[in-house]
Amino acid sequence: MAQSPARPYDLILHDAVLGSLVLEFPPSGPAAPARRSAREEPALVRGLLLAAALAFLGLFLFLPLAAVFHEALKKGWQVYLAAITHADAYAAIKLTLLAAAIAVPLNTVFGVAAAWAIAKFDFRGKNVLITLIDLPFSVSPVISGLIYVLMFGLQGWMGAWLQAHDLKIVFAVPGIVLATVFVTFPFVARELIPLMQAQGKEEEEAAVVLGAGGWQTFWRVTLPNIKWGLLYGVILCNARAMGEFGAVSVVSGHIRGETNTLPLHIEILYNEYQFAAAFAVASLLALLALVTLAAKSFVEGRK
Amino acid sequence: MSIQIQNVSKSFGTFKALDDVSLNIEHGELVALLSPSGMGKTTLLRIIAGLEWADQGQVRFHGEDATDTHARDRNVGFVFQHYALFRHMTIFENVAFGLRVKKNRSSEAEISRRVTELLKLVQLDWLAERYPHQLSGGQRQRIALARSLAVEPKVLLLDEPFGALDAKVRKELRRWLRRLHDEVRATTVFVTHDQEEAMEVADRIVVMNQGRIEQVGTPDEVYQNPATPFVYEFLGDVNLFHGRGYARPHEVELFRESVQSSIAATVEHVAPRGAAVRVELRAADGGATIEADLSREDLRALGVVAGDRVYVRPRKVREFEAKAA
Secondary structure (H helix, E strand, O other): OOOOOHHHHHHHHHHHHHHHHHHHOOOOOOHHHHHHHHHOOOHHHHHHHHHHHHHHHHHHHHHHHHHHHHHHHOOHHHHHHHHHHOHHHHHHHHHHHHHHHHHHHHHHHHHHHHHHHHHHOOOOOHHHHHHHHHHHHHOOHHHHHHHHHHHHOOOOOOHHHHHHOOOOOOOOHHHHHHHHHHHHOHHHHHHHHHHHHHHOOHHHHHHHHOOOOHHHHHHHHHHHHHHHHHHHHHHHHHHHHHHOOHHHHHHHOOOOOOOOOHHHHHHHHHHOOOHHHHHHHHHHHHHHHHHHHHHHHHHHHHO | OOEEEEEEEEEEOOEEEEEEEEEEEOOOOEEEEEOOOOOOHHHHHHHHHOOOOOOEEEEEEOOEEOOOOOHHHOOEEEEOOOOOOOOOOOHHHHHHHHHHOOOOOOOHHHHHHHHHHHHHHOOOHHHOOOOHHHOOHHHHHHHHHHHHHOOOOOEEEEEOOOOOOOHHHHHHHHHHHHHHHHHHOOEEEEEEOOHHHHHHHOOEEEEEEOOEEEEEEOHHHHHHOOOOHHHHHHOOOOEEEOOOEEEOHHHEEEEOOOOOOOEEEEEEEEEEEOOEEEEEEEEOOOOOEEEEEEEHHHHHHHOOOOOOEEEEEEOOOEEOOHHHO
16 A cells, blocks of 8 residues: 555654653653554544445435436426426325325324333333334334235235225225335334433422423423424434335235335336336435435434 | 331342331431341331332331332431432422422412522522533532422431531531421431441430341430340441440549459550540450540559550440340
């Protein structure tokens, strides 16, 4: 390496500086050089690590992101606008928003309730509940989707009953909503449990002793204490709800204009070699990701 | 309001926090629950507050059964060791909380008047617009007290109220609590593991050990007439003679010559302690350490120094049955 001859010189300089320190502070002197070198990597190593990290980020994150927008706009704004205002794209956007609009509030309520129960009360089966909350994280989304097909599909456990009552879940909107709810289930709870455990239950106890009822305690004490953590969880939950592919793909049936969410619509366009259109719709999801990141870092600062 | 605790037991798993505890607290009393750390005294306090349920037994307020009354309806004030102030509220809102959640809420002007009055009582009215994290530990604990007093509790419960504070602040707050109690006149129970604190502040001390009450009495009674060896050892220094006779260091006499029922000992160390002098001795027979407190005059008259052979006699000995050891 071209720079390596410079190193010994560097080190000598370093030691000279430390030497003067030793003279000034004899008692702490001997330990100081060892500690310093143990704590701080040489400049070269730091530079290399930084370069590697930046190169990795550029290659795997920034480049694809730029590529999405580049491909989307390659054939001009007209094609771009046509792709995202197409009736099928419009339907996909609507369905995605619908799924998120149901899944996010539902999982917010569930997440707060579960975290409250786990952090503030002792009960039998607490550990089982904590494990169950993690289930959607540990199971492949495809399996999550398949479970719904097995339960509600025509050949599934409840298939005959559902057909008799003219109810459609799989390959219809309810299935997509259910799959989305399942997959995004842990986000809020996972975010809140450690936060609420760390805060303890003394403030709630203080409120109760002062005469507050359950709801008063929740609205006036618990919720204000967790609001930023909660918002953070909701943002992540929403991002996943809108971006979920695997589980939704299994239960969707890919009926254009009816059961396609944004990610599924992108896949169909891509498979039909409509690259510009596929990337145009993909850019919408990419924008969502950027907005999510911005919101996330804002909320993180407040936490 | 008086408090009656009748045959209360409470276990956590296999750990017996309270074992058949009965206790009467009179109206307007200031009582200390004293025991080494983690011995069920906090549990008892929380049971009185309704924050914990007894497995067995009853809690009565002024003769009325409160065992099944919810904490929010007991009208007690509770002060937590770590203050438990509402972190997102100003000091003013913290103190106002109890008034705001009341069923028939007072007017905003009335709340404001009352909060200001309470903040003046704890001498911190100038902090009203601050947040808890901007206050020192001692200030937070005073605010916690003001907050608990807002609902005009008939019973005030304090869980190691000064435990998290440094020694100097602690001493100040003790005296201040005593004065406050005399002013407010609520029945007050506080938990502590600090003997000095209990002695200095309380009207009566309840000494607890392993989930049981060892002795209840005035500070003087429990110090002068300990009911059990545990109380003897827990409240101040003690010498053990012949494995069963207990005597405090200030109840020990030293002689140059052997006298009746004295034992021989060697002086190991002489240490001045304020007005008195602590002499550490080693008994010649068994090698047990004996501590004696002498006035400076007595010591001068006796003229002992380390290494001297002397004779020790307890002026007063309290004996317990053999199982005590």
